[in-house]
Structures are given as structure tokens and as C-alpha cells.
Amino acid sequence: QKEVEQNSGPLSVPEGAIASLNCTYSDRVSQSFFWYRQYSGKSPELIMSIYSNGDKEDGRFTAQLNKASQYVSLLIRDSQPSDSATYLCAVNLDRGSTLGRLYFGRGTQLTVWP
Amino acid sequence: GAVVSQHPSRVICKSGTSVKIECRSLDFQATTMFWYRQFPKQSLMLMATSNEGSKATYEQGVEKDKFLINHASLTLSTLTVTSAHPEDSSFYICSASSGLGNIQYFGAGTRLSVL
Numbered sequence: 001q002k003e004v005e006q007n008s009g010p011l012s013v014p015e016g017a018i019a020s021l022n023c024t025y026s027d028r029v030s031q032s033f034f035w036y037r038q039y040s041g042k043s044p045e046l047i048m049s050i051y052s053n054g055d056k057e058d059g060r061f062t063a064q065l066n067k068a069s070q071y072v073s074l075l076i077r078d079s080q081p082s083d084s085a086t087y088l089c090a091v092n093l094d095r096g097s098t099l100g101r102l103y104f105g106r107g108t109q110l111t112v113w114p
Numbered sequence: 115g116a117v118v119s120q121h122p123s124r125v126i127c128k129s130g131t132s133v134k135i136e137c138r139s140l141d142f143q144a145t146t147m148f149w150y151r152q153f154p155k156q157s158l159m160l161m162a163t164s165n166e167g168s169k170a171t172y173e174q175g176v177e178k179d180k181f182l183i184n185h186a187s188l189t190l191s192t193l194t195v196t197s198a199h200p201e202d203s204s205f206y207i208c209s210a211s212s213g214l215g216n217i218q219y220f221g222a223g224t225r226l227s228v229l
Contacts, residue, residue, distance in 0.1 A: 032215060032216040034217070034218075042222070042223070043120075043207045043220040043221060043222050043223040044207075044220050045220065046217065046218075046219065046220075049215055049217055088157065088158070092216045100146055100163075100211055100213065100218075101160060102148075102160070102216070102218060103160070104157045104158045105157060106156070107157055
């Protein structure tokens with residue numbers, strides 16, 4: 001059973017704080033990991049992709065990947081009210097396949113209050 | 115970033131009619147396009163994967179005769195919901211990938227309401 005699990009939240013943080021979002025996945029051979037942001041009623045937009053163990057930083061966002069623990073996280077520094085959205089973790093779980101299918105977690109709803 | 119256009123953004127139709135949704139990659143060639151469905155408060159559910167010039171690969175439980183997918187070119191895929199019923203009402207979203215890094219770029223989505 002291929003699974004991507006996220007803490008569903010909701011997560012509520014004050015403006016300026018660090019928001020921490022977590023995701024675990026079931027398949028050890030997964031190679032590609034993504035964080036998407038989805039505003040209510042809209043489609044997902046890509047925030048980060050990460051492929052290697054360790055941290056990857058892009059502006060206020062940092063993705064962290066630990067393949068041994070099958071864990072990927074997203075940190076949002078200096079959170080802004082405009083960051084309030086649902087954050088979706090997506091993992092490519094197709095072992096050895098070129099299909100490139102992504103499996104999505106249920107998402108974590110983040111609210112940043114002023 | 116890569117741009118994916120999806121039309122229409124909203125459709126309201128009567129039960130029994132067919133609805134066609136278009137998905138275009140505007141500034142890159144999409145070797146693979148994906149179709150998802152999302153019900154309220156739920157995550158994206160992959161319906162099918164399509165590659166240009168070949169038959170789509172449907173996920174388990176998705177009726178291929180009801181959800182017709184055509185991927186005629188490297189920039190265009192269409193999803194036709196045939197004989198739509200109220201239970202087909204949902205948010206349908208396409209995505210496109212050039213294959214690089216398995217990154218998928220999403221269209222804006224189509225909200226289908228079947229009366």
C-alpha cells in the first residue's frame with residue numbers, strides 16, 4: 001500500500017513565527033519529493049522539490065529530507081498571513097517506473113494570524 | 115515557471131450530458147499529462163496518466179469509458195466526462211510534466227457541477 005501521510009492540522013501560528021509541516025511516506029525507494037501549496041478553491045502550486053538527503057532552502061522555505069526515516073518536512077520562516085493555505089506533500093512512489101506519478105498526502109491546513 | 119492552461123474553469127451542466135475539459139502546456143512540451151479529481155476537504159486523487167500518442171493509464175476504480183482522455187499532441191490533453199451525473203460533480207485538475215525531475219505543473223482546475 002503506497003501511502004503519504006501528513007499531520008492534518010489545522011496548524012495555527014502567529015505572523016513572523018516558523019511553521020513546521022511534516023510528511024512521511026511508505027516506499028523506501030522513492031526518489032522525488034515535492035511540496036505544493038493550495039489556496040482554497042484553487043489548484044496546487046509548486047513550492048519546493050527535493051531529491052537528496054539534507055536541507056534545501058529557497059527564500060523563506062526550507063525542505064528537509066531524510067530517506068532513512070522516510071520523512072520530508074517543510075519549514076516556513078517569518079510566516080505571513082498570505083502563507084495561510086493547505087500544504088500538500090507529494091511523493092513519486094513508482095519504483096523503477098518512468099510514469100512519474102505523484103501520490104499526495106491529505107494536506108496540512110496552515111493559518112497564520114496577524 | 116512553466117504555465118499550464120486549463121479550460122473551462124467552471125461548467126454547469128444537466129445530467130446525461132458530456133463535458134470536455136482541455137489542458138494545454140503553454141511554454142514547454144509535456145511528455146506526460148495527469149488528470150486528478152478533488153472532492154471538498156480531500157486531497158488530490160489521480161485519475162489517469164496520459165502520454166502523447168498513446169492510450170491513457172487509468173488508476174484502479176476509474177472508469178475509462180466514462181472518463182475519456184485524449185493526448186493528441188505534446189501540448190494538449192483533453193478529458194471528456196461522458197454522460198455526467200451529479201456524483202461526478204467535483205474539481206478536476208490537470209497537470210503536465212516535461213519529465214525533468216518528475217515535476218508536475220498544474221492547471222487552474224475545472225469545477226464541474228452536474229444538475
